[in-house]
Amino acid sequence: MSKVKRGRFQLESSYLGLAASLATLLVYEPALHSFAPFGRFDEVVTLFVLCSLLAFVIAAIALVACRCRERSRWLRNGLAVFGSAAFLAVLFLPLPSAATVVAGFVAGTGSALVMEAWGVRYRGCSIQKALLHIAVSCILAALLMNLIGTVPPAVSGALFVILALAGSDMASWGAEGGENEVGETGNAASDSRAAVSWKTLRSMLAGLAEPLIGLFLFSLMFSTLGDHRVYLYYLSFLLGTLASGLCIVPLLLVSSRRPLLNLIYQVILPLLGLVLIVVALVVPADFQGAVSRSGFMLFFAFASMLFCASVVGYATAGEFPARLILGTSMGAYGLGGIVGTAIVMGGGRTDLITSIFLALTCIYIVALALRPSVLAWLGKGSLGFGAAAATADEEQRHESSVDVLASRCGLTEREREILGHVAAGHSSSHVARVLFISESTVRGHVHHIYQKLGVSSREELIARVTAEPSEK
Template sequence: MAKSADMPDAVPRAPRPFRGDGDGADPSRGMLALLVLGLGCLFSSLLIYSGTVISFLRFPVFSLALGPAGFMGMFAETTLLVATLIAAVLAAMSLRRSRPLPFMALGAVAAVAYLCCALGFGFACYFAVDIPTVYLLLGAAAAVADCGMALVWGRVCARRLSIRLALVVVGAASALSAVLCFLYGWLPLEGMLGLLFVCSAVAAVVPLAVHEPPASQGEPAAADRPALASLFDVAGMPSLGLVAFAFAMAVMRTAFNEGQGAYLGALALSGAGVVAFALLKRGPFLLSGGLQQTFLPIFALVVLAGVSITATLGWGGGASDWLTYGLYSMAAVLTLATLCAVAHAGEFSADLVFSVALCAFCGASFLGQQVGGALPDEMISVTVTLTTTLYAFALVLVSHVRRRSEADGILGDAGASGETSPVPAVGSGAPAAGAEEASLPDAARGCEPRGFAGRCAELADAHGLTAREREILTYLAEGHNGSYIASALFISPNTARTHIHNIYRKLNISSREDILRLTREPRP
């Protein structure tokens, strides 16, 4: 039976993901529905997203000749370039600032700017304003407003959504946005503008309505923030899907304009597939496993094979376009859900996670537009195929390196945490039958975990472990190593090793066997 979206993960004895904000309750069904609605409206009203902007090409003003790009090209390139710069500045500020901007102030300003930009852009399109400066100014203003809304929604999702809930909410919101963008193309121009304004209002109001101030002190001090390299270590590979999506869709600008229906259909199917996966999956979701490490590489290879077969048989590009849209929309949905989970884990601030992602997305989109505009039409498909090939190669290579690293103990705990015995390597799922049992000490092998959770809690209370250390202690007592813990908690391996070292120091132990002896009792 499929698991409901607001139920905790079905992992025996697994602790709740640490959030660092004192919040301990999963969102209710009503809250999840509101988040899906608001996020779907955001995806369908962002003016830095081509799925939204392309619908405006129906307006007569964009049929006027104005240089090689036209009014829409001028607006889109300005928006993406300015958004890239703003996101880079926001990322730098989030690394240096001791406290984030107040949520309500940021949300209110971003909401007003977001609605004003939607109204202004709709007015210029409907009344066929043909002044180039207007679209340049609108593009810059839209970049500021969209970046602000991205940070606001990033904070909401980081606070509310663990990985399972993030997959459900982001997947359902993506499917909803595909439906809304389809309505943009089906409704008359007046109806399209009315729907855009409604979506913009919902996207702006929902985060203010669902916001809850954190119970704890908020963000860590600037001196305590992890290095930017640690963020790339955690989210770099998943974010590659979002970058590839942005670049490929921008390069395919002409084909994307003409085949938007195929893209929206692929996006809806991808979102529904992610939701089904999240509800049906049993066991833990891992940063380095599941869809990211297994499904996407296979899907990318299928896309390459499909492109080759259709080109050889002369069937046209319809089927290969569907496959390409499906691959990149799936990668984008998974990336957004993963970023929510990384920010939810609390190691990195939500502002840092989403400003870096926004900078990468807008930068890749801008670069893709420049490449697509400079290439002849016959080279567009070649460029997209090359991008897909590189993406597939990167997925396979990183998956192989990570698995080899885990198997060799490179990402394990032996050196950094002071362990004196090897740790069982755990990959993207549960360990093989008997693997961890064989590595247990004689005193713990074949033992029942009687009073297991209570004993871990007693040790944590007695030795003053932090909330994160309590959580990691439970994983260590279950026999997991540092790389598995980092992947399960969506934190960097270095951070996991640091926490393990602190646990050993506080418990005055030096090996994994000591933890097993402290937390397990022999079977009578």
């Protein structure tokens, strides 16, 4: 995919396709809530959701273990349509519980294939473009879900199936991210056939910890807090999605040479969560339910877009097989939903359970806010070489000098990218977080850069870049 041109916005088919998928994804509870006022929703939805999530996790595990890269587009489309139609059948017709179980497993498998296809499509695009597409698609999906929930049942059912097919099939349109493309360090064959070792999995989980935990908590919280019988929970999430997307999109269109993802992760998201906690503590008890519902739906709508974009970033980096990253992320989301749904089926939505999960969310929010400070205290943050105080002209000269030096010394594109960060005084930990690769990979690249530039320390490297004349 081409990179986003900052300050410009162009509507693409993938916006509409991803929105259609999110509006009809049968393991995404807000999509199911479109039908809350109709038929046998309350009777069948919990069992259906549990079965679909189980199938979703099984499919995610198979995605991690499977060595066959090619998956049938027709199989994906067929499961998407059949799963949607089966869900509507058990929702509106007096079918036995066995039919609900079968429908759930078909829907979960189809959902996994659809999400894998969208993950593959966006692999290879920039993190900024991925987040922009996800935010815009979530806005459109919220509008589509509201439309489904307001038209007559027969029309909403037909619209649901049509959107499910369109969202599934459009994942292959254009192939910008490409089912035949992989990250920059691999190729299609190695991505599909490489064995997954425990060391590889452990290294990937360490880098993906923030989005994986976030996806787990998002799914857990929604399945626990989102009462199927209370339409206001669904409405709160739709409004939260709209508000979050409308905040993210303008931010991404701002022209800036600095990594905006760090700003969102380390400043905006934690501040949003901390404000939410403060408000929840000072609001009178009579309004606590509404505040908790609306506030946490807003926070997780914002955060889930960021988590999904981060997953795309890791897949694009090419350090680990994309199927491993996508499968693990899908598994984290599915497990969160299974745990939450099982708890609700076993004991209901008690105040104690709700309080525990809210506390876990608060701890996660605080951890996001404090992590940069802790890393800096441990000496793993930025070294602060002029990066914070550099003017626009200084940044431009720095970038130009890096480009000249990289071209003369034969650096690869990734080495040139890392050289720019290291020469600006950033640590390996910081570079790893920005580029979605491990610290060991960064250190390996830095070693090769030292060899090509004929230096032996960061101080010499910085001096070499500083002394390099920029392009005129």
